[in-house]
Amino acid sequence: MARGTRDEEFSEYVAQRRTQLRRIAYLLCGDVHKAEDLVQTALMKLYVAWHRVQREGNIDAYVRRILVNSGIDESRRPWRREEPGLDGLDPVMAEGLAVEDRRALIEALASLPLGQRRVVILRYFVGLSVDETATDLNCVPGTVKSQSARALARLNDMLTAQFRAVGGHR
Template sequence: MTRPSRDEAYTAFVAARRTHLRRIAYAVCGDWHQADDLLQTALVKLYVAWPRIRRDGREEAYVRQIIVRAHIDETRRPHRRESVGLGDRDPAASTGPSYEDRSALFDALQALPLQQRKVVVLRHWLGLSVREAAAELAISEGTVKSHSSRGLAALETVLADSEPGRGTRG
């Protein structure tokens, strides 16, 4: 039995995980077009490092780390500080929770400070441990715990206020 070539193994991984990784990128940045750019950057870097990363079995963790770091790099660039585009005109995903629930959750996530958002996505959406999230974000485990706690509390408040029958009285 022959081993698949480098390109075949890489292509199989990308085909199997692309949609999931794109959603991760969207959760990090909040914009589908920027998520596509982040994912493309990550997949190019993954291809270059493929033999080493594939041997270690850390393909997805490597891509997630690149997505997070590429987003940090992009947010530091002056041209990214300007708001351009059509806002919320991106098409929604067709599976999972209802559009309204997803929209409320993503709006609440985008309202979080950037570092809290990244911690919440890594810890509670992707299920990474405190140690793994700390390593991917290059911060201490204590910082991950405090950002996670504050982020979840803020999400609970925002989402509870947006439920029908709750919130302010008019």
């Protein structure tokens, strides 16, 4: 395959998926700048392995796995243990929830343990099945199910408590 064709195919893939990759990365790390770094890292690694990954046929799963693994690697670095972002400069979520609700959801998601947060993002944001999530995270489906159940219960508890604290009547 000619280099020009490889570059064109890679560029087309990036143009189609970049926004989704940024969203996934943001949900993983909670900071727009770190998310962009994760996406860049993932795309560099994908470019190097482009022929192999394209031949195997599941490019999206490969990139998601890179994002998750790179996010873990970055979170372990001591200089990454800082407070995320500046108020008002983090990206805005899609319309549908009030600003307060979006903020509460992002904060609740960020408070989950990393394993639970990864499962929630892949299962409910990306929309993967239990088996696909297990493959991406290199674990068994039972782990995905248990992490998902714990995460959803914890999110429900946190968001319900916060809703009651601000005077909601659901």
